[in-house]
Each structure stands twice: as C-alpha cells, then as structure tokens.
Amino acid sequence: MERITVFDTTLRDGEQSPGCSMNVQEKLRLAHQLDRLGVDVIEAGFPIASEGDFAAVQAIAAVVRRPIIAGLARACTQDIERAWQALKSAARPRIHVFLATSDIHLQYKLKITRQQCLERARDSVRLAKSLCNDVEFSPEDATRTDPEFLFQILSAVVEAGATTLNIPDTVGYTMPAEFASLIQAIRQRVRGIENVTISAHCHNDLGLAVANSLAAIEAGVRQVECTINGIGERAGNASLEEIVMAMRVRPDHYAYDTGVVGEQLYPASQMLSEITGVPAQCVCSRSRHSPGWHAEESADLRDHDAAVSWGPRFEAGAWQTLRTSCARFALRATRISIRSARAG
Numbered sequence: 425m426e427r428i429t430v431f432d433t434t435l436r437d438g439e440q441s442p443g444c445s446m447n448v449q450e451k452l453r454l455a456h457q458l459d460r461l462g463v464d465v466i467e468a469g470f471p472i473a474s475e476g477d478f479a480a481v482q483a484i485a486a487v488v489r490r491p492i493i494a495g496l497a498r499a500c501t502q503d504i505e506r507a508w509q510a511l512k513s514a515a516r517p518r519i520h521v522f523l524a525t526s527d528i529h530l531q532y533k534l535k536i537t538r539q540q541c542l543e544r545a546r547d548s549v550r551l552a553k554s555l556c557n558d559v560e561f562s563p564e565d566a567t568r569t570d571p572e573f574l575f576q577i578l579s580a581v582v583e584a585g586a587t588t589l590n591i592p593d594t595v596g597y598t599m600p601a602e603f604a605s606l607i608q609a610i611r612q613r614v615r616g617i618e619n620v621t622i623s624a625h626c627h628n629d630l631g632l633a634v635a636n637s638l639a640a641i642e643a644g645v646r647q648v649e650c651t652i653n654g655i656g657e658r659a660g661n662a663s664l665e666e667i668v669m670a671m672r673v674r675p676d677h678y679a680y681d682t683g684v685v686g687e688q689l690y691p692a693s694q695m696l697s698e699i700t701g702v703p704a705q706c707v708c709s710r711s712r713h714s715p716g717w718h719a720e721e722s723a724d725l726r727d728h729d730a731a732v733s734w735g736p737r738f739e740a741g742a743w744q745t746l747r748t749s750c751a752r753f754a755l756r757a758t759r760i761s762i763r764s765a766r767a768g
C-alpha cells in the first residue's frame with residue numbers, strides 16, 4: 425500500500441480556531457501525544473507571530489525527535505530567518521513558506537503584481553533552502569488562483585528547491601471533483617513535479633474538507649494537512665481522525681497506509697478538548713455541532729450499524745477506540761445539552 429504523509433497542523437492552523445489558543449506547556453504536551461499518535465509532520469507554530477509561538481516551536485523542536493517539525497513563515501527574509509532560529513535544533517526541521525497567489529489576494533492584500541509574486545516566492549524558497557533542506561511551499565488561496573499562473577509559480581519554486589508543494593483550499597471553496605482535477609493538472613503541468621511531494625490543505629467552510637482531502641489523495645496527493653478534532657480557522661481544517669479512519673474502514677476504495685496508531689486517536693482527541701475546553705468530535709457522529717437529547721441512544725445505534733458494515737475490515741484496537749470515542753462523546757454531548765437547556 426502506498427504511504428500517505430500525515431501533516432498535523434493542530435498547533436498552528438488549529439490554534440487559530442476561536443477558543444483554541446494554547447500556552448507553551450500545553451503545546452508541548454500535545455506535541456508528545458501527536459508523536460505517540462504517529463503523525464509524520466508536526467507543524468508546531470508560526471515563529472514570527474509571537475514570542476509564545478517562537479518558544480513553543482523551539483521547545484518542541486528540542487524534545488520531539490521522531491517526526492518532522494515544521495515552522496510557518498511568510499515569503500520574506502525576516503519570517504524565514506525567525507522560523508529557522510526556532511527550528512534549527514530539530515532532528516528533522518522543515519521550513520514552510522507561504523505566499524498568496526490568487527488575483528484577489530495579490531490586488532487587495534499584498535498589492536503586488538503576478539511577476540512580483542513569482543519572484544518573491546522563488547527568492548523565499550531559495551533562502552529557506554539555503555538554511556534547511558526540507559522546504560514546503562504553499563500558494564495561499566490556490567483553488568482561486570488562475571491555474572496557468574499556479575503552474576508557473578509551482579514550477580519556479582520546485583526549481584528553487586521546494587521539496588513539498590502544498591495546495592491549500594484556504595477559504596474552503598473547492599468541490600471534490602474540481603480539486604481532484606486541479607491536482608491532476610498540477611501533476612501534468614508543473615516542471616519537476618515528479619521529484620516533490622504534493623500536499624492538500626482543506627478547510628471546512630462547506631463541510632467538504634475531508635471529502636476534498638480524500639479526492640486529492642485519489643488524484644495523487646501524498647501528504648494531507650489536518651488537525652485533531654478538525655479544529656482550525658473559521659469552520660476548521662480537515663479532521664485527522666476522519667481521514668485516517670476513512671482509509672482504514674475503506675481500504676478497498678482508499679488503498680493507502682499511514683503511520684497513525686489507531687489506539688492513540690481517542691487520547692489525542694480527548695487531550696485537545698481537555699486543554700482547549702472545546703468538545704471533541706467523533707468520527708462516526710456528525711452531530712458534534714448540535715448534540716441532541718438522544719445523542720447517547722443514537723450513538724448505540726450507530727455503533728451497531730457500524731459494526732455490521734465495518735466489522736471485518738476494522739482492526740480491533742482502532743475499532744475499540746472508535747466505540748469508546750462514540751460512547752463518551754455521546755455522554756458528554758448529553759451533559760452539554762442538559763446544561764445548555766438549563767442555561768437557556
């Protein structure tokens with residue numbers, strides 16, 4: 425089975441979710457859990473954003489030694505150098521450079537031309553590469569970027585030394601088939617693409633983050649960016665547990681493997697909700713946003729249905745995790761409903 429790289433951005437994009445900010449100690453605790461969970465890459469933060477972010481990335485880089493530790497940087501010298509300062513003690517550091525490429529962002533946010541954008545992307549990747557061998561580039565708002573310009577900029581950053589090209593659906597705009605076509609076109613049109621890893625980063629504004637990520641995998645993406653409990657900016661990122669479980673439950677459809685340890689999904693989800701106070705979701709429940717009075721009852725039914733349809737293909741440990749996760753989620757959801765009913 426082909427291996428998919430799981431890039432966890434709970435500590436960076438996830439932390440931008442309302443009510444989800446974490447201090448250095450909390451981030452460090454979660455990073456150790458992500459390590460136990462078996463993710464391949466931990467995006468530990470955005471070092472230039474604050475002293476706290478810098479300290480968290482540095483602390484994680486120093487002690488979490490198995491996974492790649494990534495730090496985010498805008499496409500400018502100051503950001504890239506700051507990211508490198510935070511990351512340089514990591515066993516496996518990665519600088520993640522991003523720059524918006526859609527006309528709407530170029531005109532209204534960055535106020536630069538396409539040519540300036542292309543030069544800035546290429547020069548930034550070149551600088552990052554001079555510091556760190558592992559460089560990821562993200563053309564922000566890729567799904568609303570003119571495809572011809574996107575191919576041009578991606579070809580330029582591959583030539584400058586990028587090793588991963590991440591395609592973000594920044595505003596949660598794309599549709600699964602459309603996103604798959606974009607990935608296929610990138611594979612055909614970007615020079616040197618066969619030497620780099622293509623990645624997907626999807627947002628859930630239309631509830632399609634997981635569907636889009638899975639469509640991208642089928643179209644040739646070999647890294648997915650996701651978060652525990654699907655937390656993230658606005659409606660959230662693609663949920664790590666849902667992507668992983670989709671592949672585990674339906675290997676006939678998604679014949680891909682990850683390094684994720686199924687038994688660690690529930691502890692990771694639980695730890696994050698304990699730290700942030702934001703309730704966890706459950707991979708077999710879609711009721712997380714408005715848990716009802718009968719959540720517990722229906723979770724049992726879902727367990728039953730799921731056991732019938734998934735049972736034979738599901739390894740025992742992950743299945744147990746999922747069942748426990750469902751039951752506990754339902755119980756907590758019921759308590760929340762009771763509390764909110766009393767409150768108002």
Ligand SMILES: [Zn+2]
Nearest residue numbers: 437594625657
């Ligand atoms: Zn994002």
